[in-house]
Amino acid sequence: MSELGDLLRELRGKESLRAAGERAGVSHTYLRIIEKGFDQRSGSPSKPTPETLMRLSKAYNYSYSKLMKLAGYLDEEIKKMTEDETIDYINNEASKLGMSIDDPRFRKSLSKAFEMIRITRDENN
Structure with a gap:
């Protein structure tokens, strides 16, 4: 079991997997995999996407940044970076993926990242 899975199971309470999955817009099968922390069929650990x-987060009315942190997406060091360090980090990661700031796919990903930052900031204020 994973810490994320344990939390999601606790947030779901007595609600069925099917009902919770429907409310969140994910399949009940995938929700079960996330709660268990691994896929029983393959033995692979589960790592839900930020989406x-x-x-x-919306379905359970729970902190998105806390779920992201439990899923391993938010590293404490990244949260402490200055704006210039953040821009350098983003440019470096984009170049590793063969992308540039002008790539529409990169801009879409960057937009999602900034949405996450705004949510985190709002939760901490």
């Missing part, structure tokens, strides 16, 4: 975590 899935956003859906769960």
Whole structure:
């Protein structure tokens, strides 16, 4: 079991997997995999996408940044970076993926990242 899975199970309470999955917009099968922390069929650990975590956050009315942190997306060091360090980090990661700031796919990903930052900032204020 994972810490994220344990929390999601606690947030779901007595609600069925099917009902919770429907409310969050994810399949009940996938929600079960996330709660268990691994896929029983393959034995692979589960790592829900930021989009899935956003859906769960809204469905459970729970902190998106806390779910992201439990899923391993928010590293404490990244949260402490200055603006210039953040821009350098983003440019470096984009170049590793063969992308540039002008790539529409990169801009879409960057937009989602800034949405996450805004949510985190708002939760801490």
